[in-house]
Amino acid sequence: MAKNQGPLSGFRDILAPEMLSRQEMINTIKKVYESYGYTPLETPAIERYETLQGKYGEEGEKLMYKFTDHGGRKIALRYDLTVPLARVVAQHKEEIPLPYKRYQIGNVWRGESPQAGRYREFLQFDADIVGTSSLLADAEVIMMMSDAMRALGVNAVIRVNNRKILDGLAQKAGIKDASRARKFFSIIDKTEKIGIKKTIEEIQLSFGKKEAKLIGEFLEVDGTTNARIKKIKKIIENQNPNDGILEIVQVFKILESAGYSESEVIFDQTIARGLDYYTGTIYETTLLDFPQIGSVCSGGRYDNLIATLSDNKVDLPAVGTSVGVDRLFTALTKLKRIKPIKTKSQVLITNFDQKDWGIYVKLAKQLRQERVATEIYYENSKLDKQLKYADKIGIPWILFAGPDEIAKGVVKVKNMQSGEQKTITLKEFTKLLV
Amino acid sequence: MAKNQGPLSGFRDILAPEMLSRQEMINTIKKVYESYGYTPLETPAIERYETLQGKYGEEGEKLMYKFTDHGGRKIALRYDLTVPLARVVAQHKEEIPLPYKRYQIGNVWRGESPQAGRYREFLQFDADIVGTSSLLADAEVIMMMSDAMRALGVNAVIRVNNRKILDGLAQKAGIKDASRARKFFSIIDKTEKIGIKKTIEEIQLSFGKKEAKLIGEFLEVDGTTNARIKKIKKIIENQNPNDGILEIVQVFKILESAGYSESEVIFDQTIARGLDYYTGTIYETTLLDFPQIGSVCSGGRYDNLIATLSDNKVDLPAVGTSVGVDRLFTALTKLKRIKPIKTKSQVLITNFDQKDWGIYVKLAKQLRQERVATEIYYENSKLDKQLKYADKIGIPWILFAGPDEIAKGVVKVKNMQSGEQKTITLKEFTKLLV
Numbered sequence: 001m002a003k004n005q006g007p008l009s010g011f012r013d014i015l016a017p018e019m020l021s022r023q024e025m026i027n028t029i030k031k032v033y034e035s036y037g038y039t040p041l042e043t044p045a046i047e048r049y050e051t052l053q054g055k056y057g058e059e060g061e062k063l064m065y066k067f068t069d070h071g072g073r074k075i076a077l078r079y080d081l082t083v084p085l086a087r088v089v090a091q092h093k094e095e096i097p098l099p100y101k102r103y104q105i106g107n108v109w110r111g112e113s114p115q116a117g118r119y120r121e122f123l124q125f126d127a128d129i130v131g132t133s134s135l136l137a138d139a140e141v142i143m144m145m146s147d148a149m150r151a152l153g154v155n156a157v158i159r160v161n162n163r164k165i166l167d168g169l170a171q172k173a174g175i176k177d178a179s180r181a182r183k184f185f186s187i188i189d190k191t192e193k194i195g196i197k198k199t200i201e202e203i204q205l206s207f208g209k210k211e212a213k214l215i216g217e218f219l220e221v222d223g224t225t226n227a228r229i230k231k232i233k234k235i236i237e238n239q240n241p242n243d244g245i246l247e248i249v250q251v252f253k254i255l256e257s258a259g260y261s262e263s264e265v266i267f268d269q270t271i272a273r274g275l276d277y278y279t280g281t282i283y284e285t286t287l288l289d290f291p292q293i294g295s296v297c298s299g300g301r302y303d304n305l306i307a308t309l310s311d312n313k314v315d316l317p318a319v320g321t322s323v324g325v326d327r328l329f330t331a332l333t334k335l336k337r338i339k340p341i342k343t344k345s346q347v348l349i350t351n352f353d354q355k356d357w358g359i360y361v362k363l364a365k366q367l368r369q370e371r372v373a374t375e376i377y378y379e380n381s382k383l384d385k386q387l388k389y390a391d392k393i394g395i396p397w398i399l400f401a402g403p404d405e406i407a408k409g410v411v412k413v414k415n416m417q418s419g420e421q422k423t424i425t426l427k428e429f430t431k432l433l434v
Numbered sequence: 435m436a437k438n439q440g441p442l443s444g445f446r447d448i449l450a451p452e453m454l455s456r457q458e459m460i461n462t463i464k465k466v467y468e469s470y471g472y473t474p475l476e477t478p479a480i481e482r483y484e485t486l487q488g489k490y491g492e493e494g495e496k497l498m499y500k501f502t503d504h505g506g507r508k509i510a511l512r513y514d515l516t517v518p519l520a521r522v523v524a525q526h527k528e529e530i531p532l533p534y535k536r537y538q539i540g541n542v543w544r545g546e547s548p549q550a551g552r553y554r555e556f557l558q559f560d561a562d563i564v565g566t567s568s569l570l571a572d573a574e575v576i577m578m579m580s581d582a583m584r585a586l587g588v589n590a591v592i593r594v595n596n597r598k599i600l601d602g603l604a605q606k607a608g609i610k611d612a613s614r615a616r617k618f619f620s621i622i623d624k625t626e627k628i629g630i631k632k633t634i635e636e637i638q639l640s641f642g643k644k645e646a647k648l649i650g651e652f653l654e655v656d657g658t659t660n661a662r663i664k665k666i667k668k669i670i671e672n673q674n675p676n677d678g679i680l681e682i683v684q685v686f687k688i689l690e691s692a693g694y695s696e697s698e699v700i701f702d703q704t705i706a707r708g709l710d711y712y713t714g715t716i717y718e719t720t721l722l723d724f725p726q727i728g729s730v731c732s733g734g735r736y737d738n739l740i741a742t743l744s745d746n747k748v749d750l751p752a753v754g755t756s757v758g759v760d761r762l763f764t765a766l767t768k769l770k771r772i773k774p775i776k777t778k779s780q781v782l783i784t785n786f787d788q789k790d791w792g793i794y795v796k797l798a799k800q801l802r803q804e805r806v807a808t809e810i811y812y813e814n815s816k817l818d819k820q821l822k823y824a825d826k827i828g829i830p831w832i833l834f835a836g837p838d839e840i841a842k843g844v845v846k847v848k849n850m851q852s853g854e855q856k857t858i859t860l861k862e863f864t865k866l867l868v
Contacts, residue, residue: 006525007478008509013522015529016473016536023474035802037779037809037827039450040457044441044555045479045511045541046499065480067501070545075442077479088447091440095449097826099812102450107479111504121478134812136791143795147802257792258799345471357570358691361577365692368469368581375471378533378568392531393471 010112010120017340022329025152025338026105026125029323032148033103033127036140041102043084045109049074055083055309063110077109081126082320086309089130093314098131119326128320130306135247138281138301139254141321145285145297146264148323153337155288156296159268160251163278163300164244168236169218173211182276184211189272191219196270218269225252225267232269247280279303281319287331296328297321342394344373346433347413349399350386351377359406363399363426370430390416397433444546444554451774456763459586459772460539460559463757466582467537467561470574475536477518479543483508489517489743497544511543515560516754520743523564527748532565553760562754564740569681572715572735573688575755579719579731580698582757587771589722590730593702594685597712597734598678602670603652607645616710618645623706625653630704652703659686659701666703681714713737715753721765730762731755776828778807780867781847783833784820785811793840797833797860804864824850831867 149156204212282300299321307315499511583590638646716734733755741749
């Protein structure tokens with residue numbers, strides 16, 4: 001195959017078997033979001049460069065697809081869905097109800113070097129609540145993610161922490177400088193990957209023995225949510241402010257009232273989240289049957305980000321969640337929670353004689369009206385070829401009909417998998433299918 | 435508002451009221467397509483420039499968004515969904531079943547000067563059958579469009595012609611040169627816009643009296659499909675090949691067998707379709723209650739295009755259809771066949787006391803489990819403010835619940851539109867809603 005036949009590297013075509021099951025996964029999540037009152041938003045793929053400029057740090061600046069449009073304006077392909085959200089909130093201030101609960105499903109583009117699994121175009125699926133600092137919103141986002149995982153049929157645990165607890169820890173460790181605190185958090189963030197022991201070692205190397213001891217105490221806290229909270233409270237006590245503990249207690253009180261158990265949501269003080277901008281509740285999601293794939297949806301509260309991203313045009317607290325679509329899809333496929341769907345067609349009407357085309361289309365119409373997806377083989381090829389098509393597409397039923405059958409008011413059908421054949425009325429056949 | 439707050443001109447944000455009803459429209463069409471056995475395809479927004487280069491004529495070349503990626507490769511944003519289809523068919527030859535019936539819903543980008551209604555990013559919704567020259571496929575595409583229009587609740591008539599009939603006409607007029615024939619067709623294509631009289635005048639100016647007379651005869655043919663076919667056959671008789679008439683007769687025979695009447699599908703010899711590449715059946719769709727908006731979905735057979743677009747990597751006959759998403763949405767909105775949906779939320783649980791948050795989330799969970807989309811007001815603000823939110827979002831029911839109600843096993847609800855209030859059990863309330 002000539003090299004230039006395919007899509008660009010880092011890009012991909014998604015054909016039916018994957019597309020149909022991806023759609024199913026996305027629709028399942030969407031329905032959960034809509035049950036919480038989120039509404040969809042769509043923003044352009046292309047933004048003014050000045051809207052995106054300086055919003056993603058050095059790496060983002062490098063990976064962004066930037067170019068010049070027909071009017072000589074500097075433009076760029078969107079890099080995420082959060083900056084566009086901030087722009088939309090600033091622009092449509094009057095129109096948008098606050099709090100604004102929106103979900104957005106859209107591709108983003110990043111000029112990554114396409115290593116294993118790193119796409120240059122990938123789907124983001126975000127949901128955010130902009131305009132409230134109520135902890136009820138934090139709790140709702142967590143409940144919603146738990147509901148989404150349940151709707152997808154997977155055992156997932158949402159691991160929740162609060163940035164303010166980590167701030168308290170840094171304070172206790174005497175780390176005041178912001179860039180040192182960032183370093184401190186970024187090491188904690190690696191705990192899941194490298195283990196507690198290595199994390200402690202790295203802290204000792206970068207900070208010192210005292211700090212390493214404190215981190216050791218902190219990371220090793222385990223047990224139930226309530227037990228952990230108590231122990232963590234003790235470790236960071238007398239730190240000011242102690243809001244992190246108060247917030248996490250409140251969030252778990254809400255979750256408990258709503259009936260979410262420890263097997264669905266737990267407090268986990270080792271979650272740090274890589275991104276700088278979180279200010280309160282943070283969380284990650286682990287699939288219990290496939291933990292090694294990592295967090296399939298994550299998020300948290302970011303009360304200062306909208307102001308920054310909108311160039312101070314609006315200043316609104318926000319909390320949100322983002323599904324790792326590709327990662328979740330991979331996991332669901334491996335766990336056999338979703339399977340490739342090659343087609344929705346249930347019946348192939350075989351084609352034997354051009355003079356019977358009228359019979360075929362009439363039957364097809366009747367079946368389609370009964371919500372049975374039906375195809376007609378377009379040519380009167382050999383039966384063998386027609387069966388091969390049904391097999392390749394994955395159509396479960398073959399229907400044979402000619403003037404004889406029609407005169408008797410019946411059709412002959414064959415199940416492709418069992419090989420079972422019968423002659424029945426169309427009505428009986430339809431009943432069998434829906 | 436600062437000018438750089440908004441999206442780039444020619445681009446747009448689509449907020450909930452429009453997004454939700456657009457989604458509804460698109461899903462309705464998608465379901466019809468899937469009932470015919472079409473499966474979805476997704477291709478990247480970005481293609482190699484060499485894949486798109488020279489495929490869209492001079493204008494396309496000018497309007498295409500071209501740029502250079504991080505590896506110095508020339509790339510471009512896709513300009514339509516047909517060239518990507520040709521690339522996919524060439525690339526995934528082995529994997530793809532033939533005939534390949536796919537639909538694709540995706541944005542395309544064109545650097546149009548953004549006049550009224552001309553977007554630089556807009557959604558295309560195509561469905562095509564690649565790999566069969568059976569007229570059954572032509573007829574199916576037409577039936578499917580008719581079914582889609584019916585599913586959308588609009589009165590639409592699909593007007594069908596065949597390029598070979600126009601070829602016969604050109605032959606009869608003695609026009610042999612391809613570029614002159616193109617000119618001839620492009621004048622005929624304007625008939626609907628400028629009227630028969632002006633069309634005849636233009637033909638006379640560009641060709642001559644004899645040709646104008648012939649065109650007059652041809653365009654003035656009216657009546658039922660059968661009557662028209664007979665008259666047109668007479669006008670172009672003795673032309674060789676006469677396939678156009680044979681094909682149109684066959685297509686209408688199929689349509690008639692399947693029960694499609696003259697009020698849904700008619701033969702209309704004045705349809706020419708602007709694009710060069712059609713080779714057989716062509717059609718347009720007129721909304722009977724809003725004809726002035728123009729064709730809302732069009733298409734036809736293009737047997738040589740896949741070869742051209744795939745740079746002769748595959749040579750397959752094809753027939754397809756394309757919905758004008760923006761135009762159809764405008765029409766459906768004006769005809770009140772769809773209305774803006776501000777939210778899917780049915781209930782807002784009011785928030786009076788932080789200590790009752792547990793009650794609110796429990797109720798919300800129960801309602802959501804019964805498929806009632808439910809929101810909780812996040813702050814215990816004044817009732818007035820909470821009602822204003824419900825009103826702005828368009829949530830029809832308000833729910834009041836505190837310890838007293840819960841103790842009695844009831845909730846107080848109020849309908850926002852009628853003002854009606856009642857105290858009922860949650861079960862009764864749910865029944866009212868679903």
